[in-house]
Amino acid sequence: MKKTDKSNILALLRNSEDYVSGQQMCERFAVTRTAVWKVINQLKEEGYQIESVSGKGYRLTEGTEDILSQSEIISRLATKWAGKKVYYFDVTGSTNTDAKRFAEEGEPHGTIVVADIQNAGKGRRGRKWQTLSGTALSFTMLLRPDFAPDKASMITLVMALSVAEAVEEVAKVPAMIKWPNDIVLNKKKLCGMLTEMTMTPEMDEIQYIVVGAGINVNNSNVEEFQEEIRQTATSLKIETGRQVNRAILLEKVLEKFEKNYDAFLETLDLSNLQKAYQEHLQGVGAQVKVLDPAGEYVGISRGINGRGELIVEKEDGERVQVYAGEVSVRGLYGYV
Numbered sequence: 001m002k003k004t005d006k007s008n009i010l011a012l013l014r015n016s017e018d019y020v021s022g023q024q025m026c027e028r029f030a031v032t033r034t035a036v037w038k039v040i041n042q043l044k045e046e047g048y049q050i051e052s053v054s055g056k057g058y059r060l061t062e063g064t065e066d067i068l069s070q071s072e073i074i075s076r077l078a079t080k081w082a083g084k085k086v087y088y089f090d091v092t093g094s095t096n097t098d099a100k101r102f103a104e105e106g107e108p109h110g111t112i113v114v115a116d117i118q119n120a121g122k123g124r125r126g127r128k129w130q131t132l133s134g135t136a137l138s139f140t141m142l143l144r145p146d147f148a149p150d151k152a153s154m155i156t157l158v159m160a161l162s163v164a165e166a167v168e169e170v171a172k173v174p175a176m177i178k179w180p181n182d183i184v185l186n187k188k189k190l191c192g193m194l195t196e197m198t199m200t201p202e203m204d205e206i207q208y209i210v211v212g213a214g215i216n217v218n219n220s221n222v223e224e225f226q227e228e229i230r231q232t233a234t235s236l237k238i239e240t241g242r243q244v245n246r247a248i249l250l251e252k253v254l255e256k257f258e259k260n261y262d263a264f265l266e267t268l269d270l271s272n273l274q275k276a277y278q279e280h281l282q283g284v285g286a287q288v289k290v291l292d293p294a295g296e297y298v299g300i301s302r303g304i305n306g307r308g309e310l311i312v313e314k315e316d317g318e319r320v321q322v323y324a325g326e327v328s329v330r331g332l333y334g335y336v
Contacts (some may be wrong), residue, residue, distance in 0.1 A: 002036070005029050005031060005035070005291070006039050006042065006043075007038065007070075007071045007074035007075040008028075008029055008075070008241075009025055009029065009036065009039050009040075009043075009077040009078065010043060010048075010060075010071055010072065011074075011075040011076070012025065012074060012302060013050070013058060013059065013060035014030070014060055014062070014076075015123055015262070016059070016060075018059070019051075019056040019057040019058060019059045020057045020058055020059070021052060021056070021057035021058075022036045022037070022057060022058070024057070028084075040058055043071075046067060046069060047065050047067050048060060049061040049062075049065070065245075066134065066218060066243055066244070066245050066246055066247075067245075067247065068088070068114070068116055068137075068246050068247055070086055070087075070088035071090060071150050071164070072087050072247045073086050073088060073112075073247055073250060073251075076250075076251040077107065077111075077251060078247065078248055078255070079242075079254050079255055079258045080258060081109060081110040081258065082110050082112070082141070082254040082255070082257055082258035082261075083089055083110060083112050083113070084108055084109070084110035084111060085107060085108060085110070085111040086112055086114065087102065087111070087112070087113045087114070088112075088113075088114045088115070089113070089114070089115045089116070090115070090116050090117065091116065091117040092115040092117070092118060092119075092135075093117065093118070093119060093142035094115075094118060094120050094212075095113040095115050095118060095138055095212050096137055096194060096196060096210050097120075097138070098113045098115075099111070099112075099113045099140040099142045099199065099210040100196065100208075100210055100213070101148065101197070101205075103142050103144075103208040103210065106142070107142060108142075108217075108323045109142065109143055109144040109145075110141070110142070110143075110211045111141075111142040112139055112140065112141050112142070112254070113139060113140045113142075113241070114137075114139040114250065115131075115138045115139070115213070116133055116134065116138075116190065117131055117132065117133050117170075118130060118131045118136070118138045118214065119131075125263065127293045129228060131214065132216055132219070132224055133217065134173060135214040135216065135217060135218050135224060135235070135250055136212075136214055136215060136216055136217055136218075136219075136246075137214070137217050137246040137250055137253075138210035138212075138213075138214045138215075139212065139213060139250060139253075140211065140213075141159070141210065141211050141212075141254075141257065142209075143155065143206060143207050143208065143209040143210070143211065143261075144207075144209075145206055145209060145264075146205075146266050147206070148198060148205050148206075148268075149197065149204075150204070151268050151269075152195070152206060152209055153180075153195070153224050153323070153324050154233055154264065154269065154307065154308045155195055155209060155211055155261075155264075155310065155332045156180055156181045156193055156195040156211060156324065157180055157181060157270060157273075157277060157304075157308045157324070158257065158260050158261055158264050158270075158273065159181065159193055159195075159211050159213060159257060160177050160180065160181040160182075160183065160193060160277075161177070161256075161260055161273055161277045161280060162253055162256035162257035162260050163175070163183050163191055163215065163253055163256075164177055164183055164280045165214055165252075165256045165276075165280075166249060166252035166253040166255075166256050167183065167185075167190070167191075167236070167249070169252055170244060170245075170248055170252050171236045171240055171242075171244055171249075173185055173240060174242075175190065175221065175235070175280065176280055176281070176282040177277065177280045177281050177282060178282045178327055178329075178335075178336050179281060179282075179283075179304065179310045179324070180281070180295035180308065180310070180324035181193040181195075181324075183215070184282055184335075184336055185236075185239050186234065186239060187233055187282075187334070187335065187336045188232055188233060188234035188335070189216075189229070189232050189233050189234065189335065190215060190216055190233075190234055190235065190236065190239075191212045191213055191214060191215040191216065192214055193211065193212060193214075194211075194212050195209060195210070195211040195212075196209070196210050196211075196212075196216040197209050197231060200246045214252075215236075215249070216233060216234065216235035216236070217235060217236050217237065217244050217246050217249065218235065218236070218237045218243050218244060219237060219238060220235075220237060220238070221234035221238065223237070232335045235280045244296055251328075260273055269306045269307055270304065270306050270307065270308050271306045273295075274304060274306055275307075275335060277308075278303045278304060281301075281303060281304065282336050283336060284301050284302070284303050285300065285301065285302075285330060286300070286301055286331065287300055287301075287331075288300070288301045288312060288323055288329050288330065288331060289298070289329070289330045289331075290327060290328075290329055291327065291328040291329070291330065292322075292327050293327075297312075297314060297320075298314075298315065299312035299313050299314040299315065299320070300312065300313045301329075305321060305336070307321075308324060309321040309322055309323050309324070310322040310324075310329060314330075
């Protein structure tokens with residue numbers, strides 16, 4: 001049986017209010033009773049609670065199990081193009097690296113790469129980002145846009161808004177954005193992102209973009225983080241005391257991203273998303289320190305403009321548009 005059949009059976013069980021007979025599955029998916037029986041047993045081995053009643057069939061009992069797999073992810077997706085193709089790895093080096101490889105092999109716009117464990121994930125300025133099994137949601141989206149390269153930096157902000165909105169919906173907590181793309185909860189980092197662009201040989205068009213995110217979901221305590229980030233990092237479980245289903249969270253992120261990305265394409269700027277982003281932006285009206293290679297300065301954050309640049313009002317009243325690149329912004333007395 002193909003992986004898609006497994007996902008289809010899982011989706012059918014999840015979306016059914018009653019028992020589903022083996023015969024119904026055979027007829028719907030054109031497979032044998034033996035194939036259905038094998039899939040049901042595989043799902044049980046993976047941790048799904050499935051009731052089997054003679055004469056009635058099978059019923060999925062939804063619990064709080066945090067099962068992350070290709071079949072689980074595919075079975076939940078109802079998006080048009082986000083997650084059009086899904087690659088899942090129990091362990092990988094970096095989902096961004098994987099996504100770039102798949103891009104070079106011709107995989108389509110909307111392909112996602114998801115991993116349970118990342119042991120060589122990439123952060124800004126070449127930092128390593130590692131995750132433990134069962135704790136993080138690490139994924140990368142492959143995009144093949146036809147807009148100009150100077151628009152690409154805004155995609156990171158589109159993903160940041162999408163993750164913040166999904167976290168709020170799934171975990172019921174007020175997720176904020178530390179400009180341009182860190183997701184923070186109670187002033188600690190919940191999620192980091194890295195967007196990478198590959199140009200055509202002529203360097204005048206985008207060949208593809210990969211945008212990766214690593215969300216701390218089910219870490220039980222800060223000791224599970226790398227030592228250098230323990231003072232600034234947190235997870236949804238640490239903040240809420242509850243385990244969060246990572247597949248449901250991913251489903252919501254992709255749903256939000258598809259909607260927000262399509263809104264971005266309408267104007268090729270953030271004007272359609274500016275209000276929503278601003279509502280999630282940490283520290284508007286507060287003092288910030290801009291760590292510009294040309295010289296640090298302090299000012300007041302006044303939110304973003306339509307291009308996603310942070311507007312900072314300096315002490316002399318001058319308003320500077322800070323571009324999301326090698327410039328970092330910090331709260332005057334800490335991470336945010």
